[in-house]
Amino acid sequence: MSDQVERVDLLVFEIGPLRYAADAAQVLRVDTRAQDAVTLEALGPLKRTHRALVVGVDGVERQLAVDAVLGIQPVAVERLRRFPRMARAGQETLGVWLDGDAPVVLIDLEKAVRPFV
């Protein structure tokens, strides 16, 4: 029998000191930040702001400003968790990837930039 662990590719990025992750399939490309890039203050203060994730919503491309792109990480779906009942976060969040003991918040990039399209 082969190892049938289901995996998802997460694109891992930083905003300020914090790591976030998103479904890599939502990212069209990584680009140099344009002036009209969306910034999500709720995710933390940007530091370097020269990178952006390009996300497509209803055929429209929008940039989300990030500080750094750390790469694409294949992650077993069993490492993904919903938020506990006590820990509700913003609507752009999906849950948590447990990277060892370190939780990384999962962002729905399309939902995050949709209000700005």
Place this chain on the structure above:
Amino acid sequence: MEREFFSFQIGELSLGVPSENVREVVRLGPLTPLPRAPAFLLGVCGHRGEVLPVVDLLRFLGKGEAKPTERTRLFVGIADKFHVGFLADSVTGLEKIPLTEMRPAPLAGDWANEHLLGVVLRSRGTLALLDLAKLLTAARQRVVAR
């Protein structure tokens, strides 16, 4: 008649919660803040393969804010289906408190009193006994209301 409490210190407060509402005490691991969460919800940490919300009781009770250090501990509080980590500067331990020593929470003043089962007056200060189940329900309501 007596009741067992888990007592701890956070900031200037000496607090106790019913021991049946405490599962374990662990070190504070990597803490991940959550976007748009209320200030008292410091974030989440990984605990035994699950995600544990971490609450600062000082912020929740309007008594300042915790200052986590390497010595900070986390006690895992449980009530109903909630599992929540609470910061503690130090842990005193378990103690059985005679019900005759418990005084009612003060009626006036502080809204934090609504979360008290009572207080125990001691020469070294007051031990405030929290109703953790009620507190968790209130915390949940404040999280959801945002």
